[in-house]
Amino acid sequence: MLIHLAKPWIGEDEQRAVAAVLESGQLVQGPLVERFEQSVAALVGRTHAIAVSSGTAALQLALRALQVGPGDEVLCPALSWPSPAHAIRVAGAKVRFVDVDQDEWNSTAEALREARNGNTRAAIVIDQFGNPARAEQIREALGALPIIEDAACALGSRFASGPCGSLGKISCLSFHPRKILTTGEGGMCLTDDDDLAEKLRMLRNHGQLRGEFVVAAGNFRMTDIAAALGLAQLQRLDEMVARRREIAALYRDAWGGEIDLQRTPDGSESNYQTFGVVLPQGHDRDTVREKMRERGVEAGLLSFAIHKLGSFAGSEASLPIAEHLAARGIALPLYPQMRNNEVEAVVRCLRGVLHE
Numbered sequence: 206m207l208i209h210l211a212k213p214w215i216g217e218d219e220q221r222a223v224a225a226v227l228e229s230g231q232l233v234q235g236p237l238v239e240r241f242e243q244s245v246a247a248l249v250g251r252t253h254a255i256a257v258s259s260g261t262a263a264l265q266l267a268l269r270a271l272q273v274g275p276g277d278e279v280l281c282p283a284l285s286w287p288s289p290a291h292a293i294r295v296a297g298a299k300v301r302f303v304d305v306d307q308d309e310w311n312s313t314a315e316a317l318r319e320a321r322n323g324n325t326r327a328a329i330v331i332d333q334f335g336n337p338a339r340a341e342q343i344r345e346a347l348g349a350l351p352i353i354e355d356a357a358c359a360l361g362s363r364f365a366s367g368p369c370g371s372l373g374k375i376s377c378l379s380f381h382p383r384k385i386l387t388t389g390e391g392g393m394c395l396t397d398d399d400d401l402a403e404k405l406r407m408l409r410n411h412g413q414l415r416g417e418f419v420v421a422a423g424n425f426r427m428t429d430i431a432a433a434l435g436l437a438q439l440q441r442l443d444e445m446v447a448r449r450r451e452i453a454a455l456y457r458d459a460w461g462g463e464i465d466l467q468r469t470p471d472g473s474e475s476n477y478q479t480f481g482v483v484l485p486q487g488h489d490r491d492t493v494r495e496k497m498r499e500r501g502v503e504a505g506l507l508s509f510a511i512h513k514l515g516s517f518a519g520s521e522a523s524l525p526i527a528e529h530l531a532a533r534g535i536a537l538p539l540y541p542q543m544r545n546n547e548v549e550a551v552v553r554c555l556r557g558v559l560h561e
């Protein structure tokens with residue numbers, strides 16, 4: 206039997222909620238999408254929430270709403286799933302990659318400030334793997350520069366100053382099954398700005414504003430089926446995050462300095478969307494993952510040095526920490542239904558592979 210990297214927690218509440226939507230006949234952009242938006246906005250303390258079809262869609266719409274386009278540059282951490290950097294490219298702007306901190310695996314205020322130049326129009330700030338970025342320092346370092354917070358992984362995490370999702374002029378969430386709560390595919394933009402909220406609602410819905418097609422835009426709406434799932438999951442968010450923290454604490458105690466782990470800034474709290482470990486020198490990441498799989502544990506790639514991907518071929522950027530973490534990092538199984546004996550089995554498995 207394989208211990209999986211991640212597993213969405215879908216119970217009877219979700220099944221009943223989805224069945225009720227199917228019976229209602231109102232499948233798209235109906236009352237549940239609005240309820241889901243209001244619930245998440247209240248949870249994160251934002252004025253507006255705009256539900257969309259994925260976290261990637263949320264980033265693309267955020268950049269468009271902020272009128273980022275050709276000639277502009279946008280700062281983007283180099284260690285991540287490629288969505289934020291791809292979204293900048295899709296907007297026609299240039300990605301200015303920024304390296305990440307060795308311990309926290311997020312870009313620091315200082316690195317973001319240094320990377321900024323006269324063409325910088327916005328910064329994407331990521332709470333990577335649910336670990337809060339240093340929000341207060343970054344806000345101070347970037348001043349009036351619009352921040353898009355990529356909180357795809359960070360629902361339920363907290364900065365010292367408040368919930369993740371509260372940092373950006375626009376903050377973006379993902380509800381992909383690897384995330385803290387899932388709607389299948391899904392995402393959300395959060396903002397306190399009335400005009401941006403109106404623009405985002407218009408951009409997700411074919412560019413329609415009060416019944417008129419005012420700009421050319423696609424369809425990025427969320428279904429009521431997805432929102433029903435999200436609302437049911439939201440009831441268990443605290444329980445899911447609490448259990449994730451318990452499992453992460455077991456992993457932390459087990460490794461106790463033996464392996465490099467992601468550090469959470471003092472005063473902040475991670476939701477542990479992903480639990481990464483950086484393999485010590487002398488261990489090949491792919492061999493370790495293969496051996497773990499043979500022994501019944503699925504370990505994932507931790508993340509990507511985005512500037513090294515084919516979609517950025519020709520990039521000469523050198524971002525050594527992102528490259529190091531991407532090359533040597535693996536993600537260990539972590540999901541709320543995981544039992545303690547499974548956590549112990551993962552620890553034994555990795556230890557066995559590293560010490561053989």
Ligand SMILES: Cc1ncc(COP(=O)(O)O)c(C=O)c1O
Nearest residue numbers: 259260261286288357379380381
């Ligand atoms: C940091 C980050 N941003 C954006 C996304 C994209 O979210 P989605 O898969 O919902 O498009 C992901 C997904 O893994 C992510 O990890």
